[in-house]
Amino acid sequence: MVNSLLLLLLAHAGAQNDLPADKHATKETMNLYRNLHKSLQKGIMFGHQDDYAYGVNWEYKPGRSDIKDVTGDYPAVLGCEIGRIELDWEKDLDGVPFDSTRQYIQQAYNRGSVITMSWHLNNPFTGKTAWDPAPGTVKAILPGGVKNAVYNSWLDKVAAFMQSLKGAKGEAIPVIFRPFHELNGSWFWWGRNNCTPEELKNLYQYTERYLRDVKGVHNLLYAYNTDRFATKEEYLERYPGDEWVDIIGFDIYQKDAVKTNEAFIADLDKSLTTLEAIAKEHNKVPALTEFGYNTVPDSTWWTNVLWQGLKNHKVAYALGWRNAGDKGNGETEYWVPYPGQQSASDFVQFYQLPRTLFAKDVAALKMYQ
Ligand code: BMA
Numbered sequence: 001m002v003n004s005l006l007l008l009l010l011a012h013a014g015a016q017n018d019l020p021a022d023k024h025a026t027k028e029t030m031n032l033y034r035n036l037h038k039s040l041q042k043g044i045m046f047g048h049q050d051d052y053a054y055g056v057n058w059e060y061k062p063g064r065s066d067i068k069d070v071t072g073d074y075p076a077v078l079g080c081e082i083g084r085i086e087l088d089w090e091k092d093l094d095g096v097p098f099d100s101t102r103q104y105i106q107q108a109y110n111r112g113s114v115i116t117m118s119w120h121l122n123n124p125f126t127g128k129t130a131w132d133p134a135p136g137t138v139k140a141i142l143p144g145g146v147k148n149a150v151y152n153s154w155l156d157k158v159a160a161f162m163q164s165l166k167g168a169k170g171e172a173i174p175v176i177f178r179p180f181h182e183l184n185g186s187w188f189w190w191g192r193n194n195c196t197p198e199e200l201k202n203l204y205q206y207t208e209r210y211l212r213d214v215k216g217v218h219n220l221l222y223a224y225n226t227d228r229f230a231t232k233e234e235y236l237e238r239y240p241g242d243e244w245v246d247i248i249g250f251d252i253y254q255k256d257a258v259k260t261n262e263a264f265i266a267d268l269d270k271s272l273t274t275l276e277a278i279a280k281e282h283n284k285v286p287a288l289t290e291f292g293y294n295t296v297p298d299s300t301w302w303t304n305v306l307w308q309g310l311k312n313h314k315v316a317y318a319l320g321w322r323n324a325g326d327k328g329n330g331e332t333e334y335w336v337p338y339p340g341q342q343s344a345s346d347f348v349q350f351y352q353l354p355r356t357l358f359a360k361d362v363a364a365l366k367m368y369q
Contacts, residue, residue, distance in 0.1 A: 020246045025218050028368040029174040033221055033246055035367045036285045040314040043355035045114060045362055047077025047319035048336055052104040053096045056325040056338040066323050066338040071351040074359035077317045078108040083120035085161055086154035093120055105165050109173045112363030116176040123189045124150050130188050138195035138203050159215035172219035178289055179207055181225040182251055183238055197238045204240040223247040225289045232274055242282050248275060249289030258298045261305045268309030276313060288318035292335035296343040302350035
């Protein structure tokens with residue numbers, strides 16, 4: 001009797017651990033969370049920001065994708081953005097209409113892919129962009145601050161968008177939301193030099209509580225997302241707590257010349273080891289929330305660099321940044337190949353590795369069931 005009671009209690013504790021931060025998350029969101037944990041044993045899902053919207057030298061062509069043009073399959077994870085939704089704009093800060101974003105999310109969901117969302121929200125204190133690091137912003141938007149009502153009204157718009165994401169049966173489409181990304185850097189107003197650890201934790205918790213408990217948004221998993229980091233302590237300095245977070249990740253970019261390949265592999269490998277240790281201790285899903293080497297100037301970067309850093313690790317997904325192409329301001333930006341790009345054939349090799357997962361692989365995993 002005592003034994004079976006103990007077993008029951010243990011089973012209950014185990015089940016509690018399988019629940020996401022939102023204990024009232026929809027069934028599909030709960031399933032996604034559980035399946036993300038399970039997918040770690042299968043491989044690493046490849047993700048790409050704005051993949052369905054545009055690529056190098058094209059935009060808004062239904063069904064098109066640079067990843068598909070190169071491999072024949074879509075990425076397993078679709079990255080989307082909602083910066084400027086807070087201002088009621090029709091398009092996000094990169095020009096993608098929110099109505100299109102909603103459709104891309106529905107398409108990704110219908111094919112069984114996973115969706116993640118970033119939010120480069122403007123600075124609610126100064127009205128300038130996310131990159132305006134005015135000190136005092138976080139304090140000003142929290143309760144008691146002069147811009148709290150403004151921030152709430154912005155969250156109302158985020159909530160409305162999230163609640164407008166519906167599958168064929170009217171069910172809410174789950175999204176991995178990663179607000180306040182790269183929070184240990186100082187380029188965004190929520191960054192390290194621009195607020196205290198307590199303020200950031202409060203902001204994270206406040207935002208989640210508002211969306212979840214005030215607005216009743218129940219289709220989100222929450223990602224805690226730093227930039228490059230050196231130690232576990234640095235990673236966790238602003239961690240809002242286990243009850244607020246589902247996925248833990250970091251962003252890492254290779255810059256400079258190809259001769260930095262070895263250093264990049266070593267940094268990626270070391271950071272992933274630390275991330276996995278934290279994920280184990282805190283029972284979270286580890287992910288590489290953004291990575292890349294702009295214009296991929298190394299023809300074997302995928303198998304000889306990125307995979308060398310990834311291959312000994314179990315992370316749910318790795319998200320490459322957006323293929324904006326020629327931005328018309330003298331800058332060129334793309335992070336995954338397109339047909340004819342110098343790393344395209346190496347990317348096909350990478351695609352064929354048994355542990356890299358793309359849309360067809362992940363459809364078979366039935367992430368929402
Ligand atoms: C940056 C660049 C910008 C873009 C921003 C938000 O890294 O890609 O061009 O506006 O992300 O997506």
